[in-house]
Structures are given as C-alpha cells and as structure tokens.
Amino acid sequence: MVKLVAIDGPASVGKSTLAKKLSKKYKSPILYSGKLYRAVALEVIKRKINPNNVREILKCLSFVNLKKLESKELYSSEIDNISSKISAKKQLRDELIKIQREFPKKHGRGKKFAIIEGRDIGTVIFPKADYKIFLWADAETRARRRYEQIKKNGKKASYKKIFKEINARDRKDLTRKIAPLIPASNSVLLDTSYIDIEQVFKALIKIILKT
Numbered sequence: 001m002v003k004l005v006a007i008d009g010p011a012s013v014g015k016s017t018l019a020k021k022l023s024k025k026y027k028s029p030i031l032y033s034g035k036l037y038r039a040v041a042l043e044v045i046k047r048k049i050n051p052n053n054v055r056e057i058l059k060c061l062s063f064v065n066l067k068k069l070e071s072k073e074l075y076s077s078e079i080d081n082i083s084s085k086i087s088a089k090k091q092l093r094d095e096l097i098k099i100q101r102e103f104p105k106k107h108g109r110g111k112k113f114a115i116i117e118g119r120d121i122g123t124v125i126f127p128k129a130d131y132k133i134f135l136w137a138d139a140e141t142r143a144r145r146r147y148e149q150i151k152k153n154g155k156k157a158s159y160k161k162i163f164k165e166i167n168a169r170d171r172k173d174l175t176r177k178i179a180p181l182i183p184a185s186n187s188v189l190l191d192t193s194y195i196d197i198e199q200v201f202k203a204l205i206k207i208i209l210k211t
C-alpha cells in the first residue's frame, strides 16, 4: 500500500523543494495542495468574482483540474493574496478535500509513497498519514531566502515587500477559523531556520527509514 507523506508549514518554508527531493528519490507523485487554491483564485480573478462571494467561487471549481495546476500563471502577488483570502472559506475547503483525498488512490498505485504538501494535510486532510512533517522557519529567514532566490534568477525584488507579504499570509494562515496552520499532534517538527534544505532532507529520510 502506498504510504502517505504529509508536509505542512507556512509560506516559503521549503515544503515544495523538500517534496520534490523526496519525489525524485522514490519516484513518488506529489500534490502541491496550495495550487488547488491558486487555480481557483486564478479563475476568480479572470472572471472578476468578488473573493467573498462563496457561491460564485464554488462555480470556479468546475474549471479546476490537475492539468490546470501546471500553469505558470498560478504564481503572482495577486494570486498569493486572493488564494489566501478564499482559502478561509469553509465550503471551498470542503470541496477541495475530495480532490486531495483521492490523490493517493488515483496516483499512488504501485508507488512506495505519495506526497502532499500544504497547511492542513496532517491535521484535516489525512489525520492518519503515515508520516507527518511540519516545517518551520521564522518570517525573516523565509523572506531572506525568497529574496535571494528571486535575485539569483536575475529578477528584481524588494526584501521589505516580501517580508510584509509573508507576514500577511502567515497571519491569515495561522488565525483562520477553519483548518488553521498548526502542527498535527503527532507530527515531526523540523525548524529549518538554522539548517539548509539538504539537512532537512537527510532528517526526513531518517524518519522515513526508521519506521
């Protein structure tokens, strides 16, 4: 049976990098659950829907499928902001639960692991996940890493703006009533503030091989 690895944590903490490394090692399928919220946000923006209009937001779901999650359009400040806003809507979260729970069944056949990263994977989506990892780093560290990554890609960036945006998203993720970002009671907490992603990956492999 495919084993589920749930990786949760705040924005820009390195969840997707870690998930990708694990996926490469074990040829495992990954679902970046944030992309589901981003894909809905993209439709909300394209259709000029009010991000508080739940009925209209739910209609956008019919345009979202796994193929849409590959779109490059999913990453912008506007999508960061709208996806964060709409992710507080219970009805939307309930609808997206189904897609997430089906993922390992649909894509994990014959595989050792299926990986899902997000905010509530170990708490709400898969409370019985085989491995639950909660990544953490303070907001300054995450903003600095994001800033350096953008600069490395030859693009312009403002550390101040990134730091402000990360703080705003943290506030929304941590304080929303439905499925807030918190470590699952039986998760392994890895603080990446003083270790790099390579060391985090080694720790994760140890955890996986131990059990």
Ligand code: DC
Pocket (backbone or CB within 6 Å): 011, 012, 033, 034, 035, 037, 038, 080, 083, 084, 085, 087, 117, 118, 119, 120, 121, 169, 173
């Ligand atoms: O991981 P990300 O930055 O791509 O996520 C985009 C937004 O979706 C983020 O503001 C939080 C939200 N999200 C969520 O509420 N629950 C998840 N499981 C994943 C993401």
